[in-house]
Amino acid sequence: MEFTNALSIATPELIVVIGAMVLLLVGAYGGDKARPAISLLSGLVLIGAAVASATGPLGQAFMGxxxxxxxxxxxxxxxxxxxAVAILLGHGWMIRNNQARFEYPILILLAAAGMSMMASAGDLISLYVGIELQSLALYVLAAFNRDDAKGSEAGLKYFVLGALSSGLLLYGASLIYGFAGSMAFDDIAAAAAGAHGTSLIFGLVFLLCGLAFKISAAPFHMWTPDVYEGAPTPAVAFFAAAPKLAALVLIARTxxxxxHVIEDQWRQVILALAVLSFCVGAFGGLMQKNIQRLLAYSSIANMGYALLAIAAGTTVGVKAMLVFMVLYMVDVTGFFACLLALSRGGRPITQISDLAGLKQDRPGTAIVLTMLSLSVLGMPPFAGFWAKVYVFGAAIQGGLWIFAALGLAASVVAAFYYLRLIKLMWFDPSPGLTDPAPRDAQWVAYAAxxxxxxxxxxALGWLDGFAGTAARALGLG
Amino acid sequence: MIAAIAFYVLAAVSVFAALRVVLASNPVHSVLWLITAFFSAAGLFVLMGAEFLAMLLVVVYVGAVAVLFLFVVMMLDVDFVKLREGFTRYMPFGAVVACILLVEMILISAAVAARGAGAHAPGVQHATDVTNVEAIGRVLYTDYVYIFQAAGLVLLVAMIGAIVLTLRHRPHVKRQDIHTQVTRDRKKALAMTRPETGAGVRPEDLV
Incomplete structure (x- = not known):
């Protein structure tokens, strides 16, 4: 009875995981012919899982x-x-670039399973196993184009640094276990309230280092530009969105x-990560010539803002982080969809200078990129502005107004590189015509x-309500 | 008394061996030191009363993983001179970082120990009436079934990854296909040629 109850609580994960395994068999026996069907079915499995998790029962399972x-x-x-959007974007792109293999959607499914394990981790073991499941699938996706030297480099760098960060994380987790005597978050909270509060910080710092690696927060961001540059573009579009949300939710939950009892101690760590991230993101992006490297720095900066919201340590802060991340995920997916839609002479556009004069032959994409750039830099009335309103509002409410001011200053610096993109597209001469755009990527870009x-x-009204309910689940002040 | 001596000897050996794993410039020596570290860790497990874990450590890590490492390392083309090049350059910085970490750990451990924090932590419950294997078996597939299955998925991803990244279908590789092999006849398999002296026959010319 208890076990059936547990399974019903974990229905979305079961749908994703069983779907992935069935589709793996279909792919292994069906070969290349089955590829379109596998992509389509994987998308449907994910949508089904989303519906199941939205309507499923709440509760705890498997001993917490x-x-x-x-x-x-x-x-x-x-x-x-x-x-699901990443599968849609990847399917067409992989075929156009002759890299199509049926494992791509399956790895995304398994990564999604890992991410949802992270989102509902109730103790340190499920935290670690979830992270490992997600990361391992992402390492493979990064190196998916194995004949490309840059792709292999990206995969290897991601893997080696990711393994190092997992080591840090495990070390921290074992220290916490040693001091608290339990791996469940509830018991750790009880131990933190007791005499071992200060000793737990020791393990917590290592744990946070490992987690900061996964969200590419500075100073653990070194892998990000290389991985974003080398990995296949649809895979990067996936890296930049869902895994970051999963890891941030995991950080907020942990x-x-x-x-939460030793909030004053971890707040310093999170604030240091946040400030470093948005400074590194803003200044590092200034010198970039490759669009994907630029987006890597942009994502580092945005992780800084999300961490700033968490640092507030309140329900409002967690809510701000959730709203910020959802709006950012839409923006960044749209950005990458534009990149996937652009190619010149059969080669994907990689350099920022290649965007010059885009308004002449692709006014639609130029408008979309302009809107998304303005949104990410935080110009009203676009989505990015509201996202930043939430984050800075939460930070100021939490008494972190100095850090909010720093964040604002960093986003002014970062505005330079988005404005440079806009200037290039609208006012510079074009180096040549671009190829006709694939429809899937273009529609995703328009939608974003x-x-x-x-x-x-x-959407903000709805999102606000949902994020508010979600944030209250942690029971912070 | 003997247990205490055994603990300190095993602990000292494992720390020393772990240091040598990192510091040895020859990767083969590193792996051999790693095996030593595993062995002494297994000894520590035995002292704690976890014989099954000790056995697993020896069988799985020493028997399989470390030997596999050894094979991989021996097959690598390692240039020992090049390996040592960076060492002196990075050593001062690495030593500083290591010293800072060590001092911090000692300070905190001392502070924690002074307040007697460790004494309050609930220790591992010793169930005296069951064996190690039974104790693990009781929880592994019940309380921890979720983690157990998830760990299985992690291994599945590793397997998919290995296949995605390394499996190539090369056109000239001859694979076993029993049906075609058995139904082959003389006409398909034999070709008569008259090569010039010293020129030989290339297999491509025959097909």
């Missing part, structure tokens, strides 16, 4: 290792939908459930732009 509260549900729906303005104004 698996927590399905409203925060987990919010994160899972966003993760599954973002993963800190909020396990360590339409969301960033004006749809966001309508």
């Amino acid at each position: 290792a698996f927590v399905n509260d409203s925060l987990a549900v919010f994160a899972k729906v966003a993760i599954y939908l973002a993963s 800190l909020g459930e396990g360590f 732009a339409a969301f960033s303005f004006p749809l966001v104004l309508f």
Whole structure:
């Protein structure tokens, strides 16, 4: 009885995992002919899982290792939908670039399963296994184009640094276990309230280092530009969205459930990570020539803002992080969809200078890129502006106004490179005509732009309500 | 008394061996030191009363993983001179970082020990009436079934990854296909040629 109950709570994960395994068999026996069907079915599996998690029962299962509260549900729906978009974007791109293999959607499915394990991790073991499941699938996706030297380099760098960060994380987890005597977040919270509060910080610092690696927060960001540059573009579009949300939710849950008693101590760590991230992101991006490297620095900076919201340590802060991440995920997916839609002479556009004069032959894409750039830099009335309003509002409410001011200054610096993109597209001469755009990527880009303005104004009311319910699940002040 | 001596000897050996794993410039020596570290860790497990884990460590890590490492390392084309090049350059910085970490750990451990924090932590419950294997078996597939299955998935991803990244279908590789092999006849398999002296026959010319 208890076991059936546990399985019903974990239905979305079961759908994703069983779907992945069945489709793996279909792919192994069906070969290349089955590829379109596998992509389509993987997308459907993810959408089914999103529906199942939105409507499924809440509760704890497997001795508290698996927590399905409203925060987990919010994160899972966003993760599954973002993963489905990544499959859609990847399918066409892989065929056009002769890299199509049926494992791509299956690895995304397994990564999504890992991410939802992260979103509902209730103890340190499920935290670690979830991270490992997700990361391992992402390492393979990064090196997916194995004949490309840059792709292999990206995969290897991601793997070696990721393994190092897992080592740090495990070391921290074992220290925490040693001091608290338990791996469940509830017991850790009880231990933190007792005499071992200070000793737990020791393990927590290592744990946070490992987690910061996964969200590419500075100073653990070194792998990000190389991986973004070398990995296949649709895979990068996936890396930049769902895994970051999963890891941030995991950080919020670990800190909020396990360590809220020693909030003053971890806040310093998170603030240091946040400030370094948005400074490195803003200044590092200035010198970039490759668009994907630029987007890597942009994502580092945005992780800084998300961490700033978590540092507030309040329900409002977690809510701000969730709203920020959803709006950012839409923006960044749209950005990458534009990149996937652009090619010149059969080669994907990689350099920023290749965007020059885009308005002449691709006015639609130029408008979309302009809107998304303005949105990411935080110009009203686009989505990115509202995202930053939430984050800075939460930070100021939490008494972190100095850090909010620093963040604002960093986003002014970062505005330079988005404005340079816009200037290049609209005012510089074009080096030549671009190829006709594939429809799938173009529609995703249009949809993202339409969301960033004006749809966001309508969606924000809903999102605010859902994120508020989700954030209250942690029971912070 | 003997247990205490055994603990300190095993602990000292494992720390020393772990250091040598990192510091040895010859990767083969590193792996051999790693095996030593595993062995002494297994000894520590035995002292704690976890015989099954000790056995697993020896069988799985020493028997399989470390030997596999050894094979891989021996097949690598390692240039020992080049390996040592960076060492002196990075050593001062690495030593500084290591010293800072060590001092911090000692300080914190001392502070924690002074307040007697470790004494309050609930220790591992010793069930005296069951064996190690039974104790693990009781929880592995019940309390930890979720983690157990998830770990299986992690291995599945590793397998898919290995296949995606390394499997290539090369056109000239001859694979076993029993049906075609058995139904082959003389006409398909034999070709008569009259090569010039000293020129030989290339297999491509025959097909």
